[in-house]
Amino acid sequence: MRERQGDAPPDDVPVVLARExxxxxxxxxxxxxxxxxxxxxxxxxxxxxAICPELQVAYADVAGDHAALDRxxxxxxxxxxxxxxxxxxxxxxDTTGADxxxxxxxxxxxxxxxxxxxxxxxxxxxxxxxxxxAWALARFGPVRAICGPDEAYFKLGPLxxxxxxxxxxxxxxxxxxxxxxxxxxxxxxxxxxxRRFVKAGLQANPLMRLDQAMGKQAxxxxxxxxxxxIRVQARLPEPIFDPTPYLPDLCEDLCEQxxxxxxxxxxxxxxxxxxxxxxxxxxxxxAAPTRDPAHLHSLFRDKVERINPGFGFDxxxxxxxxxxxxxxxxxxxxxxxxxDLHLTRLIDRLxxxxxPHAVTRPVLRQSHVPERAEAQIAALAAHPDKGAVMTKERPxxxxxxxxxxxxxxxVPEGPPAQFIWRRQTHxxxxxxxxxxxxxxxxxxxxxxxxRDYFKVEDQTGxxxxxxxxxxxxxxxxxxxxxxxxxxxx
Amino acid sequence: MGSLRMHKALVGQxxxxxxxxxxxxxxxxxxxxxxxxxxxxxxxxxxxxAPILWVQDRLSRKEAGRPALAGMPTDRPVIMVDxxxxxxxxxxxxxxLRCRSLGAVIGEIWGxxxxxxxxxxxxxxxxxxxxxxxxxxxxxxxxxxxxxxxDRWRIASLPSAPHPHDAQxxxxxxxxxxxxxxxxxxxxxxxxxxxxxxxxxxxTDAAGDRTLDPREGAAGRxxxx
Numbered sequence: 250m251r252e253r254q255g256d257a258p259p260d261d262v263p264v265v266l267a268r269e270x271x272x273x274x275x276x277x278x279x280x281x282x283x284x285x286x287x288x289x290x291x292x293x294x295x296x297x298x299a300i301c302p303e304l305q306v307a308y309a310d311v312a313g314d315h316a317a318l319d320r321x322x323x324x325x326x327x328x329x330x331x332x333x334x335x336x337x338x339x340x341x342x343d344t345t346g347a348d349x350x351x352x353x354x355x356x357x358x359x360x361x362x363x364x365x366x367x368x369x370x371x372x373x374x375x376x377x378x379x380x381x382x383a384w385a386l387a388r389f390g391p392v393r394a395i396c397g398p399d400e401a402y403f404k405l406g407p408l409x410x411x412x413x414x415x416x417x418x419x420x421x422x423x424x425x426x427x428x429x430x431x432x433x434x435x436x437x438x439x440x441x442x443x444r445r446f447v448k449a450g451l452q453a454n455p456l457m458r459l460d461q462a463m464g465k466q467a468x469x470x471x472x473x474x475x476x477x478x479i480r481v482q483a484r485l486p487e488p489i490f491d492p493t494p495y496l497p498d499l500c501e502d503l504c505e506q507x508x509x510x511x512x513x514x515x516x517x518x519x520x521x522x523x524x525x526x527x528x529x530x531x532x533x534x535x536a537a538p539t540r541d542p543a544h545l546h547s548l549f550r551d552k553v554e555r556i557n558p559g560f561g562f563d564x565x566x567x568x569x570x571x572x573x574x575x576x577x578x579x580x581x582x583x584x585x586x587x588x589d590l591h592l593t594r595l596i597d598r599l600x601x602x603x604x605p606h607a608v609t610r611p612v613l614r615q616s617h618v619p620e621r622a623e624a625q626i627a628a629l630a631a632h633p634d635k636g637a638v639m640t641k642e643r644p645x646x647x648x649x650x651x652x653x654x655x656x657x658x659x660v661p662e663g664p665p666a667q668f669i670w671r672r673q674t675h676x677x678x679x680x681x682x683x684x685x686x687x688x689x690x691x692x693x694x695x696x697x698x699x700r701d702y703f704k705v706e707d708q709t710g711x712x713x714x715x716x717x718x719x720x721x722x723x724x725x726x727x728x729x730x731x732x733x734x735x736x737x738x
Numbered sequence: 739m740g741s742l743r744m745h746k747a748l749v750g751q752x753x754x755x756x757x758x759x760x761x762x763x764x765x766x767x768x769x770x771x772x773x774x775x776x777x778x779x780x781x782x783x784x785x786x787x788a789p790i791l792w793v794q795d796r797l798s799r800k801e802a803g804r805p806a807l808a809g810m811p812t813d814r815p816v817i818m819v820d821x822x823x824x825x826x827x828x829x830x831x832x833x834x835l836r837c838r839s840l841g842a843v844i845g846e847i848w849g850x851x852x853x854x855x856x857x858x859x860x861x862x863x864x865x866x867x868x869x870x871x872x873x874x875x876x877x878x879x880x881x882x883x884x885x886x887x888x889d890r891w892r893i894a895s896l897p898s899a900p901h902p903h904d905a906q907x908x909x910x911x912x913x914x915x916x917x918x919x920x921x922x923x924x925x926x927x928x929x930x931x932x933x934x935x936x937x938x939x940x941x942t943d944a945a946g947d948r949t950l951d952p953r954e955g956a957a958g959r960x961x962x963x
Contacts, residue, residue, distance in 0.1 A: 646803035681907035738777025
């Protein structure tokens with residue numbers, strides 16, 4: 250069975266999906282009109298534009314397609330209990346013993362095609378005794394092909410060798426050998442094929458693929474289990490305006506479910522269904538998987554006030570999202586407290602109250618430009634790389650935006666002897682520097698000026714980090730300006 | 739100046755005796771853009787690798803900048819919390835003090851907001867002592883009004899020590915420390931020289947050499963602030 254996502258562009262317009270290749274975008278998939286024009290998946294978009302100037306290109310969402318197909322695998326459980334994803338564009342259903350429920354195999358295929366078309370999907374379906382035969386018939390066989398238990402030899406015979414799920418180099422080899430159909434491969438003596446492809450893997454071995462298609466080699470369907478939905482709800486006898494009294498019990502029930510599944514959640518979705526049909530959501534997130542009811546309840550502390558109750562609501566549901574495996578760990582033998590756990594909970598509480606952007610962790614980065622030497626990452630994120638080791642002294646405080654100072658008394662070398670910063674006159678008593686920091690040409694705009702940093706100490710002992718932007722007559726603007734960028738202890 | 743002498747309140751910084759619990763201290767920089775108070779607070783923190791929770795309100799961040807990781811004396815992790823109101827800063831600090839795995843909690847509050855009253859500081863102090871986590875409140879542009887902080891410091895920058903290799907350059911930073919109210923120690927004034935390489939504060943009595951106070955070494959007396 251094969252499905253393609255149809256966003257319903259007109260059928261007579263050649264449309265292709267592109268993805269990033271090594272040398273620019275390449276064709277990921279093409280519609281029927283485009284394939285008739287001679288556009289092949291895997292070739293470069295610019296080349297295909299030369300062939301077909303009216304080609305319409307959209308970018309493919311490969312990961313999204315992947316996830317959608319995984320959901321469709323579970324959705325297809327309505328017809329049979331075992332389903333599995335097959336490559337990037339197919340679903341295999343093990344319908345053994347399930348077809349009579351739909352009135353036979355032909356009726357089942359029609360039912361499947363109807364239901365999939367209601368989802369907006371084009372499907373090409375086939376029933377066959379083996380995975381390999383179904384794969385070949387769905388892609389190269391007639392519409393809604395049905396292959397009985399002993400008909401595989403006759404049904405597969407006329408199909409091209411591409412139906413054997415082989416890689417491109419093997420297909421090319423078979424074509425050069427003159428073997429164009431599966432039937433031609435079947436007629437080759439088995440001994441010759443074995444000898445020729447004795448070292449080839451499954452993808453490159455026509456004999457093993459043929460055995461799989463003919464049922465001589467087993468290829469079972471290993472079905473994946475759907476993740477259980479962990480959700481609790483409270484149905485109320487009459488509409489209320491405040492869900493707070495129900496939250497502790499809901500959290501307890503949810504955590505009990507999570508505990509039985511051996512899992513913890515990183516997100517919680519609280520949904521209230523109002524009497525006028527409207528729905529409100531409150532979502533909270535945690536930094537590490539948890540199933541502690543008191544902690545989860547505390548995350549909702551200030552959030553439930555933001556629910557607009559309207560005329561009241563009579564159904565509250567609490568669902569766990571981002572569910573992960575979680576083991577109870579004992580950190581120390583004497584039963585001491587788990588320090589990491591407390592830290593993650595603290596970050597959860599702070600992020601839940603002030604928003605995730607308010608709680609960050611600065612880390613050093615490899616850059617000499619001071620404002621780029623530090624990055625803000627999420628408080629519990631993994632540290633990507635170690636920053637450069639600073640040999641020069643850096644200030645303890647850094648201003649978010651360097652503040653320009655007015656120079657009262659400039660001297661040819663070194664920092665100005667007097668300047669005004671924030672309406673106060675500073676007289677430079679001592680200074681160290683300059684430390685020249687050149688712009689990073691691979692990041693900065695052209696015309697960015699270099700900086701000469703000075704550590705200056707004024708008459709009262711205040712130590713500032715001052716820099717001059719640019720040089721006299723460097724061709725990048727007028728006279729250099731002076732800025733305060735940081736404060737030393 | 740004279741001989742270096744550690745005050746009781748500052749004895750064994752970093753490797754403090756286990757008897758004295760960590761508590762809430764307040765630091766008042768003489769000028770909002772003076773980073774000496776932050777430097778002093780950092781130098782007083784115990785030497786561990788536990789993360790620091792650093793909470794700033796909006797005005798402190800805007801007027802006095804943010805702490806720069808590259809300039810910190812030790813490379814311990816910092817969790818920054820950027821907030822806009824002083825009440826939120828106090829809430830976040832109090833919440834942080836429930837977590838014993840933090841190395842320190844540092845809060846910066848601008849001015850004298852009504853939410854920062856005696857009760858709020860008392861809550862912070864009691865939480866800090868219960869969790870045994872050092873807590874510093876850095877108050878810029880503020881008046882030292884009623885507060886339950888156990889130690890209250892006024893800190894200002896002084897012209898730095900001479901640079902060993904360059905007469906033109908500022909050397910090791912010097913500060914004046916004024917412990918004007920303390921629950922545990924005798925208030926006093928010192929001149930401090932900060933040794934960046936060793937992360938150590940060397941103290942000199944601000945008034946120079948004098949004879950040793952006979953009460954020095956006795957139980958700390960309670961001073962009114």
